[in-house]
């Protein structure tokens with residue numbers, strides 16, 4: 338290497354770093370009332386000019402968080418960087434195995450499942466799952482009508498969106514109804530899933546020395562995993578007992594019936610179990626959070642609410658059952674959802690790593706494999722790209738505006754080949770939900786937004802008073 342190049346290189350130790358104490362590392366500096374990721378976004382704003390900072394973790398690792406669009410553009414380069422399993426994903430792999438979301442980079446089953454499943458998730462295939470979406474939505478609308486006709490203290494939007502997205506993905510995924518709207522208590526399987534997801538996050542905040550204190554939690558975690566496997570494995574066995582002509586059009590049938598176009602092989606039953614759990618894990622909280630933030634925004638902006646309602650009335654009629662084609666024509670609803678995912682990305686960061694030693698920003702030496710966290714919630718508010726970043730403005734997603742920005746400025750669905758498989762599914766599901774709810778109900782003002790400190794951010798304490806639209 339020429340001398341000039343060497344002189345310009347800067348070791349990573351020159352980057353801003355959080356303070357650290359023994360055992361807890363930076364934990365005492367990571368607190369934020371809206372959660373760890375909100376704290377990361379705040380730090381990204383403070384260090385926007387450098388664009389990155391180091392965070393010592395209790396396990397001895399020291400990820401680098403990246404929070405401006407210019408560095409994000411580098412991290413999105415698939416020739417240099419790839420997905421890394423980091424943070425909760427390492428533990429979610431205990432129960433999602435080598436399913437698409439938690440597969441290691443280039444793991445053989447990722448390629449195989451990607452080839453088998455991608456066609457089923459393409460925008461053209463989603464109409465197969467439209468009945469699952471509207472069927473779950475009918476239950477939500479009924480639930481809200483009942484709530485509006487009784488004491489009307491408002492509906493718990495986050496809880497109800499979670500039920501909606503869980504019902505939708507379980508009907509579309511494996512023709513299974515948990516009956517979430519029928520009971521205040523979640524189904525035991527869904528409770529086990531929620532606890533296992535929580536444990537996969539909590540375990541990150543435990544200094545390794547304290548691990549023995551959590552033996553009880555670990556035992557329950559193992560029991561939860563076993564019970565989830567039992568239910569899904571039973572569904573797979575039962576499906577095989579039904580003649581193939583009678584199989585419902587769900588993702589399970591697709592996985593059992595289709596062979597890999599490249600190798601001619603099928604997915605193993607174990608891998609199918611992991612994919613089903615993956616759809617449940619990757620596909621419910623994210624869409625539920627998006628819907629809850631969107632309803633909060635609509636309830637706070639009467640003009641936008643009316644504009645959306647006019648579009649829905651024109652596009653769907655005032656009481657007809659919607660068709661997928663009509664739903665796809667709702668351009669404003671789609672832009673409102675896109676803007677919702679900009680301001681409140683429900684996957685607020687994405688873990689990447691260099692495939693070989695490399696140099697970031699032309700000067701920082703980054704070794705292969707060093708964890709890099711791309712702060713999606715920070716790049717979505719980078720003022721060098723987003724004018725007036727805190728303003729909710731769906732027109733940012735008009736085609737000319739989209740074309741004028743670097744593509745790395747907006748990454749709610751992840752990057753490159755490991756981007757979200759369920760993007761079209763989620764957007765159709767969310768669009769039809771917004772459309773039917775806005776068509777049927779008026780919203781009261783819920784007051785200002787506050788955000789809960791959950792890993793996937795959600796509005797906190799959001800009760801919405803809904804009343805059936807006057808006719």
Ligand code: MNH
Pocket residue numbers: 420437438439451506615616619620621623624627682683684687688748749750751752754755756757758759760762763
């Ligand atoms: Mn989804 C991966 C965001 C809905 C299934 N999803 C990802 C990633 C992001 C993401 C970001 C990349 C994570 C990473 O790099 O580690 N997903 C979303 C958002 C929504 C969403 C914001 C809703 C809004 N996802 C859904 C739905 C499903 C789904 C719905 C399934 C029905 N997602 C996946 C799968 C992956 C994924 C599967 C893993 C893809 C892969 O690595 O090949």
